Amino acid sequence: MNGARPTTKETPYIALVGNPNCGKTALFNLLTGARQKVANYAGVTVERKQGSAQLSDGRLLSVVDLPGTYSLNPTTADETVTHDLLMGLRPGEAAPKAIIAVVDATNLRMNLRLVLQLRELGKPMVIALNMMDVARTNGLHIDIEKLAHELKVPVIPTIAVDNSLLGRWMSEKLGQTTENGRQALLEAADFALNSAATHTTETLLNAPSSMLTLQKEVARVLAIAVPQGPRVQRFNHGIDAVVMHPVWGLVLLAGLLLMIFQAVFSWANVPMDAIKWGVSVAGEFFTAHMPPGLLQSLLVDGVIAGLGGVVIFLPQILILFFFILLLENSGYLPRAAFLLDNVMGKVGLSGRAFIPLLSSFACAIPGIMATRTIPNWRDRLATIMVAPLMTCSARLPLYALLIGAFVPARDIGIFNLQGLTLFGLYVAGIFSAMAVAWVFKKTWMRNSYQPLMLELPPYRMPNLRNLMLGLWQRAVIFLSRVGGIIFAVMVLLWFMSTFPGPPDGATGAAIQYSFAGMLGHALEPLFAPIGFNWEISIALVPGMAAREVAVGALSTVYALSANGEDAAQALGPLLAHNWSTATAYSLLAWYVFAPQCISTLVVVKRETNSWRYPALMAAYLFGLAYLASFITFRTVSALNLG
Numbered sequence: 001m002n003g004a005r006p007t008t009k010e011t012p013y014i015a016l017v018g019n020p021n022c023g024k025t026a027l028f029n030l031l032t033g034a035r036q037k038v039a040n041y042a043g044v045t046v047e048r049k050q051g052s053a054q055l056s057d058g059r060l061l062s063v064v065d066l067p068g069t070y071s072l073n074p075t076t077a078d079e080t081v082t083h084d085l086l087m088g089l090r091p092g093e094a095a096p097k098a099i100i101a102v103v104d105a106t107n108l109r110m111n112l113r114l115v116l117q118l119r120e121l122g123k124p125m126v127i128a129l130n131m132m133d134v135a136r137t138n139g140l141h142i143d144i145e146k147l148a149h150e151l152k153v154p155v156i157p158t159i160a161v162d163n164s165l166l167g168r169w170m171s172e173k174l175g176q177t178t179e180n181g182r183q184a185l186l187e188a189a190d191f192a193l194n195s196a197a198t199h200t201t202e203t204l205l206n207a208p209s210s211m212l213t214l215q216k217e218v219a220r221v222l223a224i225a226v227p228q229g230p231r232v233q234r235f236n237h238g239i240d241a242v243v244m245h246p247v248w249g250l251v252l253l254a255g256l257l258l259m260i261f262q263a264v265f266s267w268a269n270v271p272m273d274a275i276k277w278g279v280s281v282a283g284e285f286f287t288a289h290m291p292p293g294l295l296q297s298l299l300v301d302g303v304i305a306g307l308g309g310v311v312i313f314l315p316q317i318l319i320l321f322f323f324i325l326l327l328e329n330s331g332y333l334p335r336a337a338f339l340l341d342n343v344m345g346k347v348g349l350s351g352r353a354f355i356p357l358l359s360s361f362a363c364a365i366p367g368i369m370a371t372r373t374i375p376n377w378r379d380r381l382a383t384i385m386v387a388p389l390m391t392c393s394a395r396l397p398l399y400a401l402l403i404g405a406f407v408p409a410r411d412i413g414i415f416n417l418q419g420l421t422l423f424g425l426y427v428a429g430i431f432s433a434m435a436v437a438w439v440f441k442k443t444w445m446r447n448s449y450q451p452l453m454l455e456l457p458p459y460r461m462p463n464l465r466n467l468m469l470g471l472w473q474r475a476v477i478f479l480s481r482v483g484g485i486i487f488a489v490m491v492l493l494w495f496m497s498t499f500p501g502p503p504d505g506a507t508g509a510a511i512q513y514s515f516a517g518m519l520g521h522a523l524e525p526l527f528a529p530i531g532f533n534w535e536i537s538i539a540l541v542p543g544m545a546a547r548e549v550a551v552g553a554l555s556t557v558y559a560l561s562a563n564g565e566d567a568a569q570a571l572g573p574l575l576a577h578n579w580s581t582a583t584a585y586s587l588l589a590w591y592v593f594a595p596q597c598i599s600t601l602v603v604v605k606r607e608t609n610s611w612r613y614p615a616l617m618a619a620y621l622f623g624l625a626y627l628a629s630f631i632t633f634r635t636v637s638a639l640n641l642g
Contacts, residue, residue: 013062013094017082017118018102019111020068020373023130025049027102027158028065055190064096070110072117075375086121098124101153105135105142106458108226112151112218113211119153127155140226147225236458240335249339260323261426262419264316265400271315279308294498302494305559306552307487313397313551317478318471320393324361325470329462333358347434348441350374353383357433360390361426362474364600368607382440384604385617389433391426393478394547395591399425401551405572406584428592432624489542489549493556497538511557520557530590530629531583531637544598547591586633593625 018024032051049065066085067078074080081090088095101118103111118125127148135142148155243249283304290296327333337354344353352374360367367387374380391399403418410417496516503513511517519541520534527537535557543550555571558578575584601614608614 013064013096014098014100015086015096016063016065016100016102017086017114018068019070019104019107019114022068022102022104022107022111023158024068024102025065027100027128027130028063031061031063061190069114071114076373078372086118096123098126100126100128102128102130105129105131105157106140106460108142108222109218112221113214115151115153116214116217119151125153127151127153128158129155130158132157143225147221150221150224239459243332243335244338246339249335253336253339256327257426258415258419258423260320261423262416263323264319264396264422265403265416265419267319268315272312275308275312275314279304279312282308297498298491298494301559302490302556303487305555306490306493308555310397310548310552311479313400313548314475314478316400317393317396318475320396321362321474322467322471324358325467326462329460329466331459344434344437347438348382349386349434349437350376350379350383353379356383357387357390360387360392363392363394364388364390365603368600368603371607381608381613382437384607385440385613386433386437388600388617388621389429389436389593391429391592392547394597395594397548397551398591399588401554401572402575402584402588405576406579406581425588425592432592436620436624490552490556493538493542493553497556516557529633530626531580531586531633532590532629533579533583536583536587544595547594547597550591580637582633582636585636586629589628589632590625593621593628595621595625 016024016028028049028051031053051063051065053061053063055061064085066082069079069082071079072083072086074083084090085093086095086099099118099121101115103115115127129142129144129147132142144155144157243252283300286296286299286304290299327336333355336358337352340354341350344350353371355373356367356370358367359370364387367390368384371380371383371387374383399422403421407418407421412420493516496519497511497514499514501513502510512521516538517534520538523537523540524532524534527540532540535554538557539550539553542553551571554575558571558574595618601618604614604617605611
């Protein structure tokens with residue numbers, strides 16, 4: 001090829017197509033930057049991402065990131081949308097003029113099946129061979145020229161966010177140089193797409209159609225382009241012999257989870273102490289340099305006490321997510337899904353539910369949205385209904401607060417009692433989800449068990465840069481919630497806790513006579529049987545907006561309620577002084593099942609297209625939370641544990 005690039009007068013409509021988790025969205029973001037729109041396809045909840053990219057000569061490329069699919073034989077809503085768009089079957093939606101097939105270089109055996117099916121469509125196409133750095137780390141050396149020759153489709157090596165390979169491709173194929181990775185991808189894709197149009201008809205001759213034929217063709221291509229592939233495969237199988245063992249695999253999984261929760265408490269002490277010191281210094285500074293009054297109270301008792309009580313738990317959240325991202329990037333999580341598939345099947349859940357449920361440990365919202373990959377509606381609905389029982393990160397601040405205040409920091413062998421308690425709370429959530437799913441299976445969701453069919457990705461060394469990027473994104477999301485909804489709720493709660501002021505001759509704390517105090521005392525009879533006082537009753541209400549708010553609400557309420565030396569105490573010691581152990585454990589039990597935040601209920605409505613299911617979810621979660629708290633409070637009280 002020479003440096004001349006074919007030109008077209010019209011703006012091409014290019015579709016990015018690939019298996020889930022192949023790096024397709026990362027390339028889409030690289031191509032389009034800020035020039036993108038996100039919406040839903042008409043009639044379905046499947047997300048639509050469309051954007052534009054400008055070439056160096058000023059021409060525009062229109063780019064659409066299609067939902068991930070494993071084949072052109074759709075089994076889920078996402079795959080159906082991708083199939084119908086590629087075939088031009090969606091009303092009002094034009095078929096793309098060209099395709100960029102994004103392929104995971106570490107899992108060619110699975111990805112190439114889709115490539116062969118896409119090739120049959122006869123559209124101009126180019127393969128973006130992504131994750132080349134990971135493939136090389138795993139010992140996979142792919143002959144790009146041979147792969148392109150056998151597939152009869154141009155192949156561009158890419159590393160999603162690091163595009164030095166693209167620069168070299170441009171130099172070799174186009175006779176151009178650039179230090180801009182994004183521009184390299186744009187120019188390379190434009191050239192390759194236009195070039196592909198001249199020979200796509202060749203690919204229709206003897207095109208494989210049956211799955212068996214596809215498998216044989218994939219094996220033939222891999223034998224030529226990746227001759228050392230079987231050696232890497234044997235390495236993966238050797239590890240799987242232990243990791244996927246029906247007994248030792250489960251023991252390993254339990255050990256990994258236990259280690260993670262130990263680390264959440266053990267590793268976070270130093271950064272948490274630093275944040276606690278910073279919050280204390282900020283409060284003392286404003287107290288010393290501002291005259292007493294409403295503004296000082298707002299800053300010290302409302303903003304600093306409320307937000308500081310939530311931010312302090314950021315290190316524990318990041319440690320938890322570090323391990324989750326580590327397991328995900330290593331290729332272990334799909335193996336965990338297989339290990340748990342049989343157990344989940346016995347309670348009426350598909351093995352495919354594992355990934356959505358695991359996502360719910362971060363937040364129930366993405367977990368519920370991830371159920372779109374489950375083809376059977378009843379399986380999907382069952383997963384949606386139990387996803388909130390997974391212990392989301394929003395619960396962690398309250399768990400950490402109460403465990404730190406009421407559970408001794410004592411070692412039991414190699415384990416820490418506080419870490420074991422946190423592990424127990426997560427296990428309680430998991431077993432509760434299994435129990436609820438079993439009840440659904442035996443009642444109104446009767447369905448036959450469908451074994452999980454999933455191809456396992458190869459093991460790979462997690463990329464430190466990607467891990468740090470994932471943690472940074474998680475921190476930004478958490479802090480944006482702190483600076484957004486939590487800040488707003490804290491200011492509102494301070495106002496309700498401050499006004500109206502106490503009447504003349506009042507002897508109690510001012511907050512008792514405020515709007516918040518009135519609300520807390522009104523709710524107290526409802527929650528008194530489970531050991532909750534009026535301060536806790538206040539915190540439960542804003543906790544419906546975001547669960548993290550409950551900790552900030554308690555900080556604000558007790559900052560405004562405390563007098564003298566108590567006002568200077570951290571929240572944990574203050575609660576240990578004012579609450580019984582039974583009350584603390586009752587609140588922990590409540591938050592294992594606590595009714596979801598409002599945003600989660602809204603997402604359930606959107607995914608099910610009915611208010612029936614979010615109403616049922618809120619009702620059964622509230623009932624379970626109340627029952628669990630009642631039993632816990634009465635049991636701990638009867639045992640005289642405090």
